[in-house]
Amino acid sequence: MVKKASDCAARTGRITTPHGVIETPVFMPVGTQGTVKTMTPRELEEIGTQIILGNTYHLYLRPGIEIIKEAGGLHSFIHWPRPILTDSGGYQIFSLGTLCKITDEGVKFQSHIDGSYHFFAPQKIIEIQIALGADIIMVLDECPPYPATYDHTRQAKERTTAWAKECKETLSRLLATNHPLPALFGIIQGGAFQDLRIESLKEIAQIDFDGYAIGGLSVGEPKEITYEVLSYTCPALPKGKPRYLMGLGPPEDILEAVGLGIDMFDCVMPTRHGRTGSLFTSRGILNIKNAQYARDFTPPDPDCDCYTCRNFTRAYLRHLMNAGEILGARLNTCHNLYFMIKLMKDIRQAISDNCFLEFKGDFLALYQRL
């Protein structure tokens, strides 16, 4: 931790990885299949992307781990020189895979691509992520859907703890082989149940990870529940390690979570919204396909200086989306990612200047205006 706000739990920090230092709070664009959708690595670097996500489940199924290993690892395969965090794929198995069966040993699932059967065990997940060459890797966890019963949530929490231990032990064994090893993050489950969350947190922290992720949020629950869980989970997290809230994307929620002490975020929202024509702006979300923008020759966000906003109009972006042109998805995505990365940069500056709550208030007062 570099700097902590005096009037809330917001903090800046630095995470050092084999591929460079990450300044937090940070937003991590999602590159599920080995590409942040529509973007080149050059463009990601130009907009200031510090780290991207890759997904173990997707990359394992296609193109397969062997090909990525032969290419010299994921960085080399996709030509991305900065840090990569790989998700363990547990969440994707539960949401995409069919006929999946969870036992204490791991998860059996069927590929959403060709229906083939596969099995992920905690140890295997670690070995795959090490083979990919990621800088930060995640334990295998069980993420129950929302809503889930207390018993189901408790069982998932217990399995997550048991798997976390196995993951840590796997990494420790490999440590002895002198392999250059990634940072390993634990994941806290427990759904919307305070006692389970606190138990999970204590159990996971006990194992001692390089960072702690809060899983099982942004899975469809009402926003009040997200905030409530964060309100009692964040203060109990180890202070000296990075804290990663998985899957949270809306700017207003990120501001709330930063204020509670979260350091890392990832979400498909900027890229997915880009492809469907929803643009983040300083005044809120703008649906570029709306008829009202047909003759609007102003930039998408007048306060933004990304490539899209510097050179193109709402009318042109609307035309591209209506005509089904790939350039529309590209320009929108580029803008949305720039918006999120700029927001995080402004947040870091505000925390450094000890005026985070003021910044948050100003941002929210303007946002929601559209």
Add this chain to the structure above:
Amino acid sequence: MVKKASDCAARTGRITTPHGVIETPVFMPVGTQGTVKTMTPRELEEIGTQIILGNTYHLYLRPGIEIIKEAGGLHSFIHWPRPILTDSGGYQIFSLGTLCKITDEGVKFQSHIDGSYHFFAPQKIIEIQIALGADIIMVLDECPPYPATYDHTRQAKERTTAWAKECKETLSRLLATNHPLPALFGIIQGGAFQDLRIESLKEIAQIDFDGYAIGGLSVGEPKEITYEVLSYTCPALPKGKPRYLMGLGPPEDILEAVGLGIDMFDCVMPTRHGRTGSLFTSRGILNIKNAQYARDFTPPDPDCDCYTCRNFTRAYLRHLMNAGEILGARLNTCHNLYFMIKLMKDIRQAISDNCFLEFKGDFLALYQRL
């Protein structure tokens, strides 16, 4: 004309337009709907694109001419600072429009987007292209499908001549209004019939245009017919004006046509091939989706120094295509356009060095090797 080869009809030249000078022979990427598919203007400039095409039929239907006029013209709307040539849209009406009816007055057609009825007359086509603000505009012509009977082809040729006169008169009238006017190109029809081609050529040349296009080729006819028509048409074309062969794309055909004295080319092939995974290389066309490239960590074309070839492997491009990722279409398209533009640059250099036929021989000896 700047330089003519001593042993064939190949020639270099310069076309001066309001948005800059075009060095010929030139390949013009196709930007049908106001975007060269998948590419930003910045990328087009970086790979050395001198001029792009826009399509009157498509832009007229969507977003509509009024919106583009309000935006300050097509250059401003799509943020492209260099020259634009607009096709009259005749070919698109015949290939895409339904229920089209051709009379001596013009073409009645139904939009392929919403089924609405429209009418293009020669005068209207000129007015639309002037409103778009293109640097080079085309007359309305009737392009018969291949094969067509002698009578059908003759009738289309006669209409093309009559419409060409009307187009020229429209532009001449507007000349009096002191409007900054584009260059107007005539189009030669006549199918695969030598007498009709020569008649068409004489009639069109008689009207006196700023440049001459050969239409009605690359519409599905065998390659020998294309070459044969060019062999008797090219020598009869006015020497001091640009010559544009519409729709021809394969590198080997472009080399042949340059040798016969053609200056300008356009084709959707580099962009369309890019989206389906066919890559132009110095060794011929490579289908990146083939299984043989799954573990091929070499660049698509080892002789190419485009962004794609400098940074990515065949294995990665194959993965992107298989995973349906937009980045695959982007990187492929960028490479294919670079390949064509580099080919034209090399052709211009070879003509300047008076070694075009040698260059052509060397290129073809290597091409077709895959």
